[in-house]
Amino acid sequence: MRIERILTMNQSAAAVNVDLTLIDAMLTHYEGHKGAIIPVLQNIQTTYGYLPANAIVKASTVLKLSLSDIYGVATFYSQFRLTPVGKNIIKVCHGTACHVQNASAVSEAIEESLEIKDGQTTADGLFTLESVACLGCCSLAPVMMLNGEAFGKLSGKSAVKIVNDVRMQEKQK
């Protein structure tokens, strides 16, 4: 049920100050457009990585849309997040083919290595781990996507290695 999304998101919603001028031009562009809520929210999320509460309030004022309508849309679609995310997003596919090919071993290995649970972000803010329904690379199952790049035919070990490589790169920066 989609209601679960609202409940889990509310618990950890934090008030963070963000630079709201970043979305001025975008909001002006969508003023008066019909059906703009989803692209506006997608743009806000691209800018900040999530949907900050004050950005939603601003969008509501500028676009003259009710706050509850926007909140309703934001909590309906799984793409939208109301809390900040890690710098690198790991999406482990749990589609049918990946499930059959033991995707849970991949999730479990990453959970153990990063010491977080599904949906959580590491304390250093480097990684967020998510389960997703299907990435559409079923014949290479099990699959995960790290920052938009897909990796196939994984095992728990090889998945952790890919994550560790990224961590090494981050440390060198």
Next chain:
Amino acid sequence: MGMADTIVRVGMASCGIAAGARKVYDTIKGLQNTDYLKFNLQQTGCIGMCFREPLVEVIDENGSYLYGDVDAEKILEILNKHVRNGEPVRDYIVRTDLFASQDDPFWKGQVKIALRNCGVIDPENLDDYMRQGGYDAVKKIMTNNISREDIIQMIIDSGLRGRGGGGFSTGMKWKFAYNSQNETKYIICNADEGDPGAFMDRSLIEGDPHAIIEGMIIGAYAIGASDGVIYCRAEYPLAIKRLNIAIGQAHEKGFLGKNIFGIDGFNFDLYVKEGAGAFVCGEETALMASIEGERGMPRRRPPFPAVSGLFKKPTNINNVETWANVSWIVLNGPEKYAAFGTEKSKGTKVFALAGKIKHGGLVEVPMGIPLRDVIFKLGGGIQNNKKFKAVQMGGPSGGCIPEHLLDTIVDYDSVTATGAIMGSGGLVVMDENTCMVDMARFFLDFTQKESCGKCTFCRVGTKRLLEILTRITQGEGREGDIELLEELCEQIKTSSLCGLGQTAPNPVLTTLKYFRNEYEAHIFNKKCPAHNCKKLLTYTIETDTCTGCTVCAKNCPTNAISGERKLPHLIDQSLCIKCGACFSKCKFNAISLS
């Protein structure tokens, strides 16, 4: 042709890239046009042989050679021996026109209509598409002044039915939209491929985006629409990118926009709308609600979209694969399309083969072919020579087809008779190690999360189904559970508004129908015949293989394992919580499951 005319083509769909095609492509690019090597480097979409990715095709004066499982090392050998010296590397060839190769059965029996250009052209190059007869169908309509009624009749005569799974006659759908009187009409391409285990639409868009645009231009002309939307899920970034490139190219050529193809008053424009992650948006009324910027919740029909759809205007909506067939039908004639298939299901169908199958990939077969041929001939059978158990068709709305029904032919009505549905084309194959109760639980977990919450029976019923199934897989099944499942399924089916709810019980019903014994084994004997459900397994240490390394004991969260160093260890079954930690940590395969 000399070496400079040799073409080297790399399969660069999402799945190819996931397997490492980008690295291979970059390696080739780095060596191109050096003193020793001159060739023409191209990228292409999904070739279909996902099980051999990354794929590189070399076309020289003798013909085409497809190399599989290519990596950064092999490509150097291929470039050196084949491209420079003209000696094909036979060991890596998976397909060629010139001699038989081991993967030929994968191609035998395929008829490529929707996939005609996938893996052949560069999807980001309009000239490539036009060289294959692209946009000739629209030009044929314009030069011969084929009337709108005649186009619709052509599509009706071809027998094309909705490839998204609905199976409704495409031509009839167009006719309804055509008959609706309104100045503004919309046309939509449903590319919200949310069904887990399916990737036909993604591959089609990534491999041949212009075919979908051309189909939509023809549809728009036929029904009189001037605006189109391609609703594509955001999980497919490459597909969205290539669609936008293709739309831009079509604009430049005057194939989209105002007075297109030089016809006064024929205006048609198109944009891509990114979905935001909701499976229910694959349902047409929910999809339109989503385009309008609302929560993607289905609406009551009637009125049907053909009368009152997007923004309350007449709307025609078809799936990606349906659109990809349109220009072929117009160009080659409906008779030629209808020559393939069965009496009620004409043409071809694209399937995505995945799961425990040897040749996972994308195939297009004529309707009427037995499922057995798709799985065992094209698909090569089951991985690791295990035993076939079932094939899942139609995703969360579909069902599992068991071994004894494998001779069922691919045709809407025959598949529906088994309790599964044709669906959009995802075929997930399961072997003896797949637990069917767990499979049903997996799908209910999905539909339960994706239910929009509008209808009580879907919202609450799927949750209850999931709870019962979870209980059964954890060894807490009770007498009467099976009957309770059946009763709930019936109620959810009859009391839900949209397809999601009406079909959500199918995975439970078909597994109950064909694999009832597995449910009974879980409930009454507390056993999982497939050795899949963790809570129903018993972990024991084999004294012969155990080296006494103590790794299992160190990792056991409940201290259930004891034993002296260098001596065989023992699991105390009363303390074991069946977490599987010892099993995954043991380096000597000394832990057995039963």
